[in-house]
Amino acid sequence: MDILASLFDFVVHLDAHLGELARAYGTWVYAIIFLIVFCETGLVVAPFLPGDSLLFVAGGVWAASDMNVHALAAVIICAAFFGDNVNYSVGRFIGPRVLREGGRLLNQAALERTQLFYARHGGKAVILARFMPFARTFAPFVAGVGRMNYPRYITFSVLASLLWVGSLVYAGYYFGNVPAVKKHFSLLILGVIALSFAPLIYGVARRRLRGD
Numbered sequence: 001m002d003i004l005a006s007l008f009d010f011v012v013h014l015d016a017h018l019g020e021l022a023r024a025y026g027t028w029v030y031a032i033i034f035l036i037v038f039c040e041t042g043l044v045v046a047p048f049l050p051g052d053s054l055l056f057v058a059g060g061v062w063a064a065s066d067m068n069v070h071a072l073a074a075v076i077i078c079a080a081f082f083g084d085n086v087n088y089s090v091g092r093f094i095g096p097r098v099l100r101e102g103g104r105l106l107n108q109a110a111l112e113r114t115q116l117f118y119a120r121h122g123g124k125a126v127i128l129a130r131f132m133p134f135a136r137t138f139a140p141f142v143a144g145v146g147r148m149n150y151p152r153y154i155t156f157s158v159l160a161s162l163l164w165v166g167s168l169v170y171a172g173y174y175f176g177n178v179p180a181v182k183k184h185f186s187l188l189i190l191g192v193i194a195l196s197f198a199p200l201i202y203g204v205a206r207r208r209l210r211g212d
Contacts, residue, residue, distance in 0.1 A: 060176020
């Protein structure tokens with residue numbers, strides 16, 4: 001419970017923590033942000049790390065400092081891209097090795113359905129998942145397991161990274177220091193998190209109502 005409380009405090013007061021990191025470590029904060037985004041995107045065991053909120057807050061922190069927001073965006077785009085590709089590679093080369101006929105989590109029929117899905121809808125899935133917590137951590141892995149065509153995957157991965165970073169970092173940069181926004185920053189972060197989870201919650205509720 002203490003770990004969860006600490007994580008919640010870190011996310012809700014991300015503006016204060018990130019500002020402290022920037023003051024304490026200077027340009028090394030770029031490496032810290034790169035590592036957080038890379039792990040959240042590239043490691044299937046790290047979906048709990050801040051994503052959308054981190055990008056928005058970072059934009060606001062950079063606007064209040066003399067650091068280059070374009071360099072920040074470039075670093076995060078690279079982190080998201082490399083994380084995606086590591087995750088895809090793990091799914092592509094490790095996934096089939098853990099495939100067990102009749103296995104609960106992954107069997108031949110499930111693999112074939114996954115491959116068919118990514119052949120038909122892979123591009124859309126990669127882009128939409130980028131804006132959804134947890135989904136953006138698992139989608140690259142599943143795309144690898146489903147052996148989505150790699151050049152096609154790379155194209156949509158780059159596009160998704162550009163859209164994700166461009167929208168959130170620059171939104172934080174231009175609006176994060178507006179007085180009304182700063183006054184209610186913690187509530188805004190909770191709102192960003194809620195909006196991030198909204199598509200996931202909607203999808204689950206829709207499947208429940210349809211009886212899927």
